[in-house]
Amino acid sequence: MYDSSYASVYDTVMIHRGKDYDAEAALIAGLVRERSPAADSLLDTACGTGLHLRAFSGHFDRVAGLDGSDEMLELARARVPGLRTWRSDLREVALDTRFDVITCMFAVPHLESEDELVSVVQGLVHHLTPGGVLVVEPWVGPEGFTPGHVSRDLVEDGGRTVVRLSHSTRVTGRHDRMRMVVHYAVADPEEGLSHATDGWEMSLFTPEQYAAAFEKAGCTAEHLRIEPFAHGLWVAVRADG
Helix, strand or coil, rough: CCCCCCHHHHHHHHHCCCCCCCHHHHHHHHHHHHHHCCCCCCEEEEECCHHHHHHHHHCCCCEEEEEECHHHHHHHHCCCCCEEEEEECCHCCCCCCCCEEEEEECCHHCCHHHHHHHHHHHHHHHHHEEEEEEECCCCCCCCCCCCEEEEEEEEEEEEEEEEEEEEEEEECCCCCEEEEEEEEEECCCCEEEEEEEEEEEECCCCCHHHHHHHHHCEEEEEEECCCCCCCCEEEEEEECC
């Protein structure tokens, strides 16, 4: 779905939900400064359409983006002039540069296993400068997941109407995996009607699994319960050189 026209309506839905990208970026920048006052470069992985990056550019001298979708990266570059980007899966990040800060906002649930979580965290930490900061937004764990959860959005955006519906279930026989099906429909005065349905599985990682992944990557990490992030933030510092 992220490689289709959904990219153009994704932001509309998120902003309609009250997501304040500027406030989130400012909060994260503050957490980074507490741990690395001189940090001036940031890579946002799974950066999507660049709304966080546009806000981060006001806090760091050099920002860059990485995502698995060309459509998302195109929108990100339009929002942040001169933005350097890479197309890559989180599991395959291999760049020729390092950053003082790396962010990963609500993407790790898309990993398939704890082994992948460990590998991805190690890969991201490898791209940090000594003493660099990794910020990861987690999601609900196995105990907090509600099977059968339905989410709905109806957004009026100028003359365009967007409807988004989702339904979530636990993967049969798995306590740590769920499946979400998303359907959206768009009514546009000029382009007419369009719709799409897609589904994917996601992992329900525990706090212990996150903590272990950061420890194996050689980081000191803490889980902060902090608004507006519903499940808090993991903030980790690369401990070695």
